[in-house]
Every structure is written in structure tokens, then in C-alpha cells.
Amino acid sequence: MNDIGGSNNIAVPGPSAWDQLTSSSAYSQNNNDANASAPTTPTKTTPNEPAPMFTANEELHPDLVLQGWRKCWSKRENRHYFWNKSSGESLWEMPRHFDPLTDPLGICSGGTPAPHNSTALKRRPSEDTQGPPMKRFILAGPWDLEVCSNVIIVERPPTLFPHPYPEVEAMRAAYTIRLIKTYEDLCNRRENIKAPRESFMRWLMERKVIDRGFDPLLPSHCHPEISSSMYREIMNDIPLKIVKPKFTGDARKQLSKYAEAAKNLIEIRSAPAESKKVVKWNAEETFQWLRRTVGASYEDFQDRLAHLKRQCEPHLVATVKGSVEQLCSKIYHLSAEHARKIRERHMQLLKDNGIPPPQPPPAPPILRKVWCYPIQFVIPPLRMPVIEYIHERDHMVIKYSHASMPQPDTQYINLTHLQKLEQLYRYNCYDDKKFDLFIGRVWCLLRRYQTFLGNITGSTNEAELTQSALPVSVFECLHRHFGVTFECFASPLNSYFRQYCSAFSDTDSYFGSRGPFLEFKPLSGSFQANPPMCEELIDATLQQIERLLTDSQEPLSFIVFLPEMKESNLPFMSRVEESHFKRKLVVVPGMVHEYRHGYQHVIPKSEIYMKNIHGTMVVWLQNNEGFSRWGPTESRVEALLEAFRPVRDKERDKAQQDAANATILNPATEPTVRSSTTD
Template sequence: MANENHGSSREDAALMSHSPGTSHQNQPSSPKPVRVVQDLPDELVQAGWEKCWSKRESRPYYFNRFTNQSLWEMPLLGQHDVISDPLGLNAAPGPAETAVGDAASAEGKLRKRRLSEEVQPSGNSVKKPKVDIPPAQPTPNSSSTPGTPLLKLLGVSPEDKQQAALLRPTEVYWDLDIQTNAVIKQHPPSKVLPPHPDVELLRSQLMLKLRQHYRELCQQREGIDPPRESFNRWMLERKVVDKGTDPLLPSDCDPVVSPSMFREIMNDIPIRLSRIKFREEAKKLLFKYAEAAKRLIESRSASPESRKVVKWNVEDTFSWLRRDHLASKEDYMDRLEHLRKQCGPHVSAAAKDSVEGICSKIYHISLEYAKRIGEKHLALLKEHGISTEVEAPPEVEDRLVYCFPARLAIPSPPLPNVEMHVENNVVCVRYKGEMVKVSRNYFSKLWLLYRYSCIDDPGFERFLLRVWCLLRRYQMMFGVGLYEGTGLQGALPVHVFEALHRLFGVSFECFASPLNCYFKQYCSAFLDTDGYFGSRGPCLDFSPISGSFEANPPFCEELMDAMVTHFEKLLESSSEPLCFIVFLPEWRDPPTPALTRIEQSKFKRHQLILPAFDHEYRSGSQHVCKKEEMYYKAVHNTAVIFLQNDAGFAKWEPTAERLQDLVTAYKHTGRALAASSSSSSSSTSAADNDRETVREQSTSRESTPN
């Protein structure tokens, strides 16, 4: 079908053209088309339809100014409602659309069919209407030049084709053209409060204070620095049980004392243990542990028996150190293990109340901060006359739809302006002096995700503010250190995602973010900021009926355990094809509850072990790091477990051939990583930091609690 361009300039037309019979969802509004006398029913006019004239084809067509959809034939009322049916999944394809599709095929335009066309939900558990699929429509290509509004934001004229070409992603680590095969029950909009930069600014300031409180408590009460990443994993663990309303700060948790924070602090008492390479380091570590254990037991309220046992073992260790000058590294480490075994229970008992006090104090400060943030947020909405009282949606018959991004029921208040500039290849967005950064590549990705997913901002006036809120939220969640938290955000390599999609129909990520997602359909930590960019919300709140999913959770024991429980419940309750391909660290000493349970699950169809240092992850700082820092080697084995119900196993069986292709995809990534590493000589790269992050996690796993 020939394109019908609207606009005065040829360059604008090339960027903003649309064709009758195609649908460009969430694009900026096109220049006003040539109009003809309206002869449409009032209902269609109110729905955004108008009749236009095609000079090229010399005949009229119909254009929707709300959705940028255009058709040759008069549309049917209710054919596409972007609010109640944002993906057009329940629109019955009419003859006109079929004719358009045939014409487009005749012209040789290659269009990807939706994987979801294969899914035809059926069963007796609930009444399930047929999920109708409209004809395949061309979607904005992730490698194409961004639209005119984005060019203007970056200070580039649409007429300057050379500059516009520079905004194309140079290294694409995603495929946003893949449609979802995840089927869910239709959800009403969420009642969470819409993000606002003033609220996000206050939240970030209080989060920094909370981190500082945690550091000071560890230093003052226990004489140690906070275990690395322990605060980040505390937030992940708290959100598993948190029933509070703040999206980031825990505010309604039971129990108050976090098992994750308690465990990690206790692992570093009386001192933090680290990996040892040389004999002298082992000798020094043994001496420091003995000295710290003696000092702690003398300064705390401990029983006479505990004081006696610790004092005797410490004195025996000092005597051995003075006596044996020819001991090897292994001798020192064996002696350290013996000392920890003898003194550990007594040291832990003496420190227990103090460590619980740290955990309780941090939680109650977080609760107070969340209350302050909530009060400010509500006051801001009230100032703009926005009520948080949302009428409950009328009860409707259960309806199945293909998964769409989360929507908010409470409207967003007017948003202030932000400053933006570009430094080399980095886009900098500033609000009230606080700046966040993202590479041009990933800025273009956020733009594409926003075009696909956001329906309340057709003019893109709120795009920059929402990008600032999004980046600030993740910056605060994982810390403001250069590469802090990036190990918790690591993603699978691109070649592996391609293989998962090709071999097992995977089209959805259960743990991702707008920054590191490969598909445009995913779950993420924050529904309020991420929903505008395609997120369905937290994975533990996501209940698909069918589909194939990839799950690579942050390595937090409580979160991984809750994930296994959630997946087994979903597999038990659905008779439709359902598949979860889960990636977990193979921690065996001691084994994590999640790994033990998932290996014993009745839904486990196959398990694949990827050896340490023989596979990679994509850096959690990929949106700001250099190309040579994009991948890092895994320092532990990774277990890949296929959880499938009977229908899922029949459809996506992990056969030997498919598994071999998946392993080959990892090897392909390894060759690319080796080529990239050979061209880089930096010893302080993000990859090194990420390796160290995961190594610290492995160390804490291998160290049994005192």
C-alpha cells in the first residue's frame, strides 16, 4: 500500500509519514492532513476518526488523530479503543483490513507476525472468550531514526539527516519488534500514585540519608563497614513481604528484623573474611580474627562459659602463631576454620541483640521516611485538585488479553520543566540541580519504549520528566557509587535472548527494567515509573495464564525463594501452555532454599549447568558503560531450570537439539567477549567491578554464619 505523507517538507514527511491500513501507536501527532467534507457518524468523530483525501490514490481514506491509525474503508465503531483495549487485541479484523494486509504483502513489505497468534486460550477453569488478533501491523523499528520530537529534544533539526542518523542506536542490545505471547486476565488501572520529580527528589534525599544511617550504625555498634551490597539486598528482601504504599522504601513489613540484613552483618562479625591468595595474608587474617573475637566477647554481655571458651581458643591460636613459623597458607586457613567453628556460636550470641537493633532501627527510619514522602505526594496532588479516591471498576466477566503495560488510575499532575543537554555520547537530564545520565543509545531505547507503551502523553510533553524520575529511582535503589549494584542488575547476553525466543518462544522477561530489558514486554520493580516504558509491574504480582518467560532474578535468597513459590502456583493453576526458564546461581555451600526447591519441583523438565567463567552476563550499568565493559564473566556456576506444565512441555519441550543450540549461543557470546576484551587494556573497568561484586556475593555464600 503506497504511503500517504502529510507535511510540507520532504524530510518531515519521511520521518512522520503514515499509510492507510497501518497503525503507528503512540507516535507524535502528524501534521494536519487534507480534509474532505465529513460524512461520519458522530460516534466515530468523537472517537477521533476523520475522513481525508489521498492525492496519490485519488480516493478518500479514514484517519484517527488519537491513535494515528488509517484505513481505506470506514472503520467499525469500537474497532480499536486505546484505553480499554490498548493493543487492539479484541478488534475483529474486517474485510478492509484483510485487503490492506494483502496489498501490503503484494508490495513486498516484510512484516513480522505476532508470536501470540499461535496462542488460542481454551479450558474449563474460567470462561475465556476468544482472543482475537488484528492483522499484523508494522511497528516503529528499533533501528530507525527517532521521530521529530526526539530530534528537537536533542537539539537536532529534522532536516539535518546526517545528525539525525547519529541518533540511531549504534549497538542494539534489544529487539522491541517481538510481540508478546503472554496472556493475562484483563486488569483495571492501578491505584498507585503517579510519579512526580519533586516527590522523587525528596525520596532520593531520604534514601541517601538512610544509607548513611546504616553505615554509621555498623561502624559505631560493630566496628565494621556495611557488607557490600547488603543494603541493596535488604531492599529486595523487604519488598517480598512489604505491604506499604511507597514503591522504594519498606514501610509495612513482618518481621521487622530483616533476615537478609541480619545474616550478612553476622557474616562479617567479628571481622569480614575475604579470599586469600598468599601465605602472609592468611597469617594476618587469622591473627585479626582472633584479636577481634577476644575484643568483642570482652565488651559484650556474654555468659562466663562463652567468655572462657573464646578466651582459651584465642590464646591457643596466639601461642600457635608464635610457635609455628613454617606453616603454609593451607595450615593458617585450617586453623582459622577451626577457630571460627569453636568461637563462632559464642560470638554470634554476644552480638545478636546489637545486630537485631541495627536491622530494627533501619526499618523504623525507613517507615518514617516513607510516611513523609507519602504526605508530600498527597499534598501535591491535592494542590492540583487531583483526588486519590478512584471508583472501583464495575464487575465484568473475566476476559483474557495479551499482556499490556501497567496503567495508572490516578491522573498525573502538571509536571515542571527539566534541563537537558548532550555531552559526547551521553544525554544529561537535570532537575533542580540533580542530574542523571544515560547514553544516546539507551535514551533512544527509552523513547521507543515510551512510544509503544504510554497512552496519556500523545504530545510527549512529559517524556523527559518521566525519564528523569525513572533514572533517579534506579540510581537510588542501587546506590550512587560508580558501579554499586550493577551486579544485581546483570542481564543475559543478546545471543542467548535470541536463542530463547527462537527455540522456546520466550517473549517476556520476569525480572528486568526499561534500561536492561531485551523485549518490550517485561516485569520490573516499579510499576509507577516503569509502566510508561512497557513494564507490567513486579513479577510477584504478575499472574499470566499462558506464555513463555525468562526469569533471571536478582541474587537475593528471599526473592528467589518467593519466585519459585509464585511460579509453581501459576503452573498448578493453568492448563494453558506455560513455561518459565529460570536462571539461578548454583550456590551449594550451603545450598539456597530456592535452588533446592526448584530442583525438586514436579514442574521441572530439565536442568542445565553453565560452568563458572565459561558464560557471561550483561552489565547492570549497560546504559552508561563503554562498549568493552558491556559483558563480564560469571564467577559461579549458573543453573538453568525449565519449569513447564504439561501443555507448556508439549509446546516448548527442552529437547537435546534445542539445549545444544542454547549452549552454542553462550559460546558465541563468549567469542564476542574475547574479541572485545583483547582490544581493551583497562584494569578498572565496569566488568572488573561487576566481577568483584558477584565475587563478594559468592564469598558471603561460602562463609557460614558465625
């Protein structure tokens, strides 16, 4: 630390990790400073392997040459191999050539046979850099997978989760569906209400904030056992689910139904005599008020309902509290039991295939600063079973069958997003260069998210908000003006960048996931965070961001998108207001901006964008270095607000501007039109 007491001996801080990675001196071989060595991402290549010897390019298909492939000769193995100068990939067999647009999986092409009589010709390195730049296949869609990451992390150990396997994933889906039906049945029989919509999915998210179990989806090791999220949502619907009525008649009916439901609940439950007396008296008073009141306004009924809730709610809560807590505890214990059975089956499959169970690897002797890289596994994967896939019009049908299943489990994905997954797989998967496991892993990915969203029937009308994403124009603006290259909450299906954090580190790791954000510890970089609507998860996210900004001395910036909440008693709202890292806060009003649908990988393109009825808060949380590099200046914030405008509004404004410009350039047009209209 610097001596601020007047001494002249001031310690000069060493170069930061950000400066080491972004300055050209970090890559100089003559740099004598050991701390300035450039961090690298761990790979499976040998660091001291000599440069490959290139052969004539005409022996490869021209498209393969444009993709960066070269034929080389291995002195060690005394045979040819193929090396991609763009990606660093090496293959012993000839790489397959296929059209990624018409044949995204390379199924229709068997590859170009390698010539038998070929001689290896050594080529000077300078020749390899001459000529026009290599053409790269850039996949079109609502994403930009060519953006490189500016995120630095400390090298981390691989995950202890085993590789996903279709049989285990189908088993997990069956147990989760059974758990959802049990939850709905308990709400109906015990509390006489319908299970709150999407509450089970929010329960999974809230539990995963504190879960230390061994299943990536089902909670199995949580303390406390009773979920605050599930308890709160059930209590909000007892004795009746309250929704804001549209008309005065609806407000009158809701008041009458609430009074009747409160009276019936207190009569059939074992409640103290005083509680029964208070609830019944208030219910009867409400009925009398309804009978003698004629022509009451909408506000009168709403005020009367609020008064009735204040009088009855404490007694109703005390009456049903024990029952609701037992319900939450039972769901948790059933989840832990299901997770244990799934784990036992997965370990048995590993044992049958001669793979030992995952064990924690030894800690590395030196923790290096590296570019952010995807999640890696401790153990090798199982061999995938046969997965059927059928190309139907603009989407792919992927089916998995097992002897224990009455019918095949079918998943759907449109071809555009399937090509995206293939591109992400090529970028991030290290153990399957031939794509032998690709289809099976795509099926596991689709099955996991369908299970997580509670979408039992395959309908696309649920949980669309949980998986919704920002518009493409907003991501483009975030990258252009704020240097954002990383998403803190995304999935392989809705991500914009090729690097992101997601809920599941096992199924998503092959497609670029860096694991859950609450376990992610970056040192520097610019991030976008749009957490799902779960109060506990949002609060834990803000706490995580506060810790990261406090611990890092590198440029670190988080642009957080939160739903606008009018209630001031929510914990995460006060955390945002009191944060000393907050640089700016703006609100995008509701109904004037759009989000991309959470099921964009299956629905038609015309239905992808949907209006957001609630406002969106945008908060800049940055340390001093991040603020100096990516601070929210007035021009940058204006550009972001403009990017939020719906596409149709921008097109309409552009058409009007073009028409005005045409009128200015050709002033004779307007009088002619007017005269013809008058005639």
C-alpha cells in the same frame, strides 16, 4: 472432569485460552461459541467507531506516510484528524516529523504545518492494503522490541500508586541516601564493622517480598520487622569479615586478626562469664599456635580458622544478637517514617492540583482473558515541571532543579538507550501521545534506579551484577527455540523484549513494565527469569512459579537462570531439586560465559560485556502443555549452551574456520608460506 470409571459420557473440554488466541477461528465473526471470542487488550478507543475516511497521502510528509499516518475527516467533529494505521493512534494535530537517529525527541523540528485547503477523499479499504509493505523503523541495539508477546493474563485493576513526580522522586532519593548513611554509621559505631557491601540494596529486595506498604521503594508495612537478610549479612561480618585469602601469608594474617577481633569483642560486650572464658581461651591458644608454628601451609591456616570459628561463633552470636536485631528494627522504622512523609507530600501535591487521592476501582463484573498489557493508573498525572536536557557527544544530560535542592540533580543516559526508552514509550504509554511528559518521566526512572542501587556518588563500580543481563545471543536463542517473549526480572534500561516485569510499577509502566513478578499472574506464555542474587527473593520467585504452573492448564514455561551454589542448605536449591515441574537442569561453567553490565546505559560499549566468575544454572520449569510446546530437547539445549559462548571466542573460531576453508580451496598457499619461512 473426564469420567474415568468406565462411563461413556465423557465431557469434552472447551477450547483453551491459548487455542482461542492462536487459532484463526477465534477471530471469525461467525463463531457461535461465546467462549471462543478473542481476548483483547483494553484500550481507550471506542469499539463501535466507524472506519476512518482517508485523504490523499501526498498532503503528509513521505516519511509520515511510511510510518502509517493518514489524514482523515471526522463527521462527528467536522474537522480533520490524523490516524496511524500501524499503531491505531489518533491525533487532532499534524504528527511531528523528525529523524529518530539525529533528533530522538523531535526537539529540532516543529512539525509539518497542515494545509488549509484540503478535501477529504473516501478510500476503499481494499486500496489501503495494496502496494509494497510499509517500512518500519527498527531501533538497533542489544534488544528486539519488535517481538510480540505470547502471554495471556486475566484483566487486572490499575495500580493505586500515583504517577511519579520529580519533586517527590528527589525527596525519596534524599531520604534513602540519609537512611543508607544511618545504616553505615550504626554498623560502624555499634558493631565496629563496615556495612556489608550492597547489603542495603538486598535489604530492599528482601523487604519488598513481604511489604504491603504504600511506597514503591522504601519498606513501610512488613512483618516481621527484623530482616533476615540484613541480620544474616551483619552476623557474617562479626567480629571480622572473612574473605578467601590468595596467599599463605594472607591466610596467616587473617587468622591472627580474627582471634584478636573475637577477643576484643567479648571483652567490651556484656557477655556471660562462661562465654568470655571460652572465647579468650581459644584466642590465646591460636596466638600460641601461631608463635610456635613455622612453615605451616595454606590449608593449615584455613583449617585452624574454621576450628576457631566453630568454637567462638555461638558465643559471639549470643552476645551481639540483641544489638544487631535492634539495628535492623531501627532501620525498618526509619524507612517507614520516611515513606510516610513522602506519601504525605505527594498527596498534598495532588490536592493542590485538584486531583483526588487514588481509590480502589470497582471490580469488573466479568474477568476477561486478555493479551498482557502494561500497568495502568487510577488517577491522572501531575503536570511536569521544567526539566533541562543537554546533548553532549554520545549521551544526554538531564537535570532537575528545585528550590529545596542546593544544586540540580543530574542524570546521564547514552543516546542509544534514550532512543530505546522513546520507542518503548511509544509502544506502551497511553496518556502522553505528544511526549510532553517524556523527559520528566525518564528523569524519574533514572533517579529511581540510581537510588535503588545505592549509587550515591554516581560511580559505575557498584551493583553491576544486580542489574546485569544475559547476552543478546542467549535471548535470541531463547526466542527462536523456546518461544520466549517475556522477561520476569528486567528494567527499561536492560530489557531485551518490550514486555517484562520489573521492580517498580510506577516509573517503569510507561516503558512496558507489567509490574513486579511476584504480583504477576499469567495464564500462558514462555518466560525467562533471571532474579537478582537475593536468597529470599529467589525462593519467593520459585514459589510463585510453582503456583502458576499448578493453577494453569494452558501452555506455560519458565526458563530460570540462577547462580550456581555449592552450599546445599540454601532453601531455593532444595526447592529446585524437588520440583516436579523441573524438566531439565544444566550448568554453564564460570569464566566461560559473559553477562551484560548492569550500567550499560551509561558505560562505553567496549565495557558492556563482563566475565562471570561463577557458574550459571539453567532450569526448565514447565507444565505438561508447556513441555509439549517448548520442551528442552537435546538440540535446543545445545543451541542455548552455544549461545552462551563469549563473542570473542566465536569470532576466533570463525576466523580459524575461514582460514582452514581458504587453505582447502587454495592448497598451493600453504607450501609457499612454508618455503618462504624456511628460507
